[in-house]
Amino acid sequence: xxxxxxxxxxxxxxxxxxxxxxxxxxxxxxxxxxxxxxxxxxxxxxxxxxxxxxxxxxxxxxxxxxxxxxxxxxxxxxxxxxxxxxxxxxxxxxxxxxxxxxx
Amino acid sequence: xxxxxxxxxxxxxxxxxxxxxxxxxxxxxxxxxxxxxxxxxxxxxxxxxxxxxxxxxxxxxxxxxxxxxxxxxxxxxxxxxxxxxxxxxxxxxxxxxxxxxxxxxxxxxxxxxxxxxxxxxxxxxxxxxxxxxxxxxxxxxxxxxxxxxxxxxxxxxxxxxxxxxxxxxxxxxxxxxxxxxxxxxxxxxxxxxxxxxxxxxxxxxxxxxxxxxxxxxxxxxxxxxxxxxxxxxxxxxxxxxxxxxxxxxxxxxxxxxxxxxxxxxxxxxxxxxxxxxxxxxxxxxxxxxxxxxxxxxxxxxxxxxxxxxxxxxxxxxxxxxxxxxxxxxxxxxxxxxxxxxxxxxxxxxxxxxxxxx
Numbered sequence: 070x071x072x073x074x075x076x077x078x079x080x081x082x083x084x085x086x087x088x089x090x091x092x093x094x095x096x097x098x099x100x101x102x103x104x105x106x107x108x109x110x111x112x113x114x115x116x117x118x119x120x121x122x123x124x125x126x127x128x129x130x131x132x133x134x135x136x137x138x139x140x141x142x143x144x145x146x147x148x149x150x151x152x153x154x155x156x157x158x159x160x161x162x163x164x165x166x167x168x169x170x171x172x
Numbered sequence: 173x174x175x176x177x178x179x180x181x182x183x184x185x186x187x188x189x190x191x192x193x194x195x196x197x198x199x200x201x202x203x204x205x206x207x208x209x210x211x212x213x214x215x216x217x218x219x220x221x222x223x224x225x226x227x228x229x230x231x232x233x234x235x236x237x238x239x240x241x242x243x244x245x246x247x248x249x250x251x252x253x254x255x256x257x258x259x260x261x262x263x264x265x266x267x268x269x270x271x272x273x274x275x276x277x278x279x280x281x282x283x284x285x286x287x288x289x290x291x292x293x294x295x296x297x298x299x300x301x302x303x304x305x306x307x308x309x310x311x312x313x314x315x316x317x318x319x320x321x322x323x324x325x326x327x328x329x330x331x332x333x334x335x336x337x338x339x340x341x342x343x344x345x346x347x348x349x350x351x352x353x354x355x356x357x358x359x360x361x362x363x364x365x366x367x368x369x370x371x372x373x374x375x376x377x378x379x380x381x382x383x384x385x386x387x388x389x390x391x392x393x394x395x396x397x398x399x400x401x402x403x404x405x406x407x408x409x410x411x412x413x414x415x416x417x418x419x420x421x422x423x424x425x426x427x428x429x430x431x432x433x434x435x436x437x438x439x440x441x442x443x444x445x446x447x448x449x450x451x452x453x454x455x456x457x458x459x460x461x462x463x464x465x466x467x468x469x470x471x472x473x474x475x476x477x478x479x480x481x482x483x484x485x486x487x488x489x490x491x492x493x494x495x496x497x498x499x500x501x502x503x504x505x506x507x508x509x510x511x512x513x514x515x516x517x518x519x520x521x522x523x524x525x526x527x528x529x
Contacts, residue, residue, distance in 0.1 A: 099394045102394040142440060150433035150434075
């Protein structure tokens, strides 16, 4: 079971214990994971984070050619779902996240 | 999953009614317009629209065909192509399927996941565990994806062998209905036009559930949360992946919004990895939220129905998701003296309870 402990506890530790961590790293990690899960080319996924102002962080998603449609989904359903989940991750750190999908 | 047939003043009405009956969102349903209402100057009164619908995509292959042929052979191909097929799926017919459910529940599954991550415990799934490991090391989808071309053609070949005639007919029908529905519902654009799919493999709910489980596993990592995952077969077309553990309210969100969003992304992720069409549905539940919500909705409906019967007054409920509306409709159908309908447009569509005549 020790392997499980290592894995699961790591992200938490680095978030909180490491003073250099950028606020919203949890949200960013979740966003990155979600986007990579739905694209055909995960290696091209890039997340740009702006400096947080107050409790708000802005995250900008870039994906490879042809993948934006999938990320946005019919009538923006997938994009909105991603925003909702990322919002939950950000709220976990007391932040609000704004997610933009840039082409 | 059976077809349901509904009518309405407009195609949209009939369609919404059908979606309520099925309890799924538009994107999860396959809808055929049987007759269109005349959108004349008089609006309604010029003849009603009739549609039929079923959960997508039990598509377009009739149930019997899919079970008896699509299954056995198609699965074998999928497995060899992907390196992650289910050993449970190898068994022909329904026996194999119930194994799938059982394994999903047992520890065998958890062990297999651990292996994929390098945990290296347990042989609960026998050859299958290895298959997963090869197919998807470190949660990356690429390994699973690369061979998908091979798999596609392999499975395609088998599908063609197995169901040469019937799927063709059905595919034709599917094409026609797609065209018609796009004419009548221009606002609902299908991003992936339904081409003839007689040669494409179908990914069954059991297999989707595995992918959903993998997805959730990674998501929990990204959230830094520890939780248990369990796959449960609800019926042949429906699996539920249950996340249980401490402190998971974050993943549920207000009114289950986050949970719903997670399910939406999970579905998209599965589509991304599926070589062909998806058959059936996989629901995600976190900390028993859905089950509780279901129970609460049934109790709520029962209470409201009693009020309606007593007072004779119509009750309009708050807007709900299609799945929730189905729960209400099903509950109301069990109660003598009330009938239930739905009104309004998504996402504001709501159930109305009224006294039965």
